[in-house]
Amino acid sequence: MESNGPMPGADRHPPVPGPHQTRAAVELEMPSDVRCIDAVVDLVMRQCQALRYPPRACALNVRVALTEALSNAILRGNDENPEKRVCVRTEVTPERLVVEVVDEGAGFDICECLVDPTRPENIYREEGRGLFLMAALMDRVERYTDHGNVVRMTLRRHD
Amino acid sequence: MSFTIEKQGDIVVVDVEGQLIVGNRQELKQKVLDELDRGGKKFLIDFSQTGYIDSSGLGVLVSLSKKIREQGGELRLANLNDDLKTLFELTKLDTLFQIADTRDRALESF
Numbered sequence: 001m002e003s004n005g006p007m008p009g010a011d012r013h014p015p016v017p018g019p020h021q022t023r024a025a026v027e028l029e030m031p032s033d034v035r036c037i038d039a040v041v042d043l044v045m046r047q048c049q050a051l052r053y054p055p056r057a058c059a060l061n062v063r064v065a066l067t068e069a070l071s072n073a074i075l076r077g078n079d080e081n082p083e084k085r086v087c088v089r090t091e092v093t094p095e096r097l098v099v100e101v102v103d104e105g106a107g108f109d110i111c112e113c114l115v116d117p118t119r120p121e122n123i124y125r126e127e128g129r130g131l132f133l134m135a136a137l138m139d140r141v142e143r144y145t146d147h148g149n150v151v152r153m154t155l156r157r158h159d
Numbered sequence: 160m161s162f163t164i165e166k167q168g169d170i171v172v173v174d175v176e177g178q179l180i181v182g183n184r185q186e187l188k189q190k191v192l193d194e195l196d197r198g199g200k201k202f203l204i205d206f207s208q209t210g211y212i213d214s215s216g217l218g219v220l221v222s223l224s225k226k227i228r229e230q231g232g233e234l235r236l237a238n239l240n241d242d243l244k245t246l247f248e249l250t251k252l253d254t255l256f257q258i259a260d261t262r263d264r265a266l267e268s269f
Contacts, residue, residue, distance in 0.1 A: 034182045060242045067213050071181050118251035124225060126218035129250050133214055136249050 016043070017050045017092075024050065024092045029085045030070075032078040032103075037070045040088055044099060047092045053157055061137040061155055062097065068130035069101040069151050077103025077149055087148070096139075097155045107149035110141065162187050164194065170201040170269055172262075176208045179216035188219050192226065200232035201269045205262050207238035217252060224256065233257075237265035 017024040024047040030036045041063055048058045070086065078084035087102040110131065115122055117129045135141050140154040162183075163174040171194045179187060191202060204220070206212075212220075220236070227234045237259040239247060247253040259265035 034180075037180075037182075056242070060245060063211065064213070064246065067180070067211075071213065071215065075181070123251060123255060124221060126222045127215075129214035129217055133246070133249065 016046050022051065022094055025090060027087065027089045029087050032074045032080050032082060032084050032086060034071060034074055034080075037067055037074070040070060041066050044088075044090050044092075044097075047090060048097055051092055051094055053092075053097070054159060057155065057158070065134045065137045065141075065153055065155070066099060066101075068134050069099075069153060072130055073101050073103035073105075073149075073151070076108075077105030079105070095157055097157075098152065100150050100152045102146075102148040102150045105149045107143065107145055110143050162190055164190055167203075167266060169199075170203055170266060171199040172266075173202065173204045174208060175204060175206055178210055179206075179212045179219070181213060181215040184216050184219040187216075188223060191223050195227060195230055195232065200227075200230070202227055202232065202234045203237060203262070203265050203269075204234070205237045205265070206240070206243060207262065209238075209240075209243065212243055212246060217246065217250060221252070221255065233269065235259065235265050235268060237262050 026043065026047070028040070030040055044066055045058045045062055048062055049055075070088070073086045074080060078086060084104040089100040089102070091098045114131050114135060115128050117123060117125065117132050122128060134153060138153040139156045142152045144150050144152070161176045163176065165172050173187070173191065175187065194202070224234045235257045238261065239258060244253070247256070247258065257268065259268060
């Protein structure tokens with residue numbers, strides 16, 4: 001997949017913007033522990049809420065896509081290895097949210113892994129809906145390698 | 160996050176409080192399978208107190224539905240909020256499950 005490289009300026013803006021700010025960014029590391037997913041998702045949702053993204057985009061699109069990306073990074077990328085970390089970088093502007101999830105795994109091919117779970121032959125499968133939901137709820141999902149396996153998701157603001 | 164199981168006649172009713180996600184899906188699966196082993200045939204999972212279901216939670220519901228059907232039983236769902244309905248629609252799981260708007264309607268449907 002194409003890549004523009006790491007997101008610039010992730011450390012130049014506050015994690016959650018104040019009332020007069022129009023941009024937020026954060027870069028954080030989390031352990032490979034699914035119990036930590038909620039806190040990270042909550043922070044990114046608050047970033048979007050502070051920039052007045054539509055409530056449904058925060059509660060549905062951002063929450064679902066980021067939860068799935070973090071689950072994949074922890075369970076598949078890092079194989080729940082407590083020695084490995086997941087890095088999350090976000091940049092939120094009034095126009096778009098870009099969030100990158102970096103794990104220490106070998107990476108994967110999005111096109112190969114993206115199966116359609118709605119097809120009759122797949123609908124009874126227990127697995128395989130995470131990446132599909134990320135793609136369905138974000139405007140763009142890309143993967144590249146940069147000191148780790150990076151999944152970058154972009155959500156344009158639609159009011 | 161917790162799961163409460165109660166019997167209404169011969170129907171096993173499960174309430175999911177909080178979220179159904181990768182961290183607790185196995186707990187729900189085991190509780191329902193235990194009831195299936197005890198002879199339960201009719202299952203209703205009520206999501207009126209559920210804020211969120213992730214893809215692994217959806218997967219567990221599919222798996223339970225299969226297992227219950229293999230034992231000659233039925234699994235029905237009730238009270239999905241709008242966001243959860245959207246997830247079921249996107250994944251077309253709304254075509255796989257019988258989903259009722261209320262608990263009472265779901266109970267009457269067995």
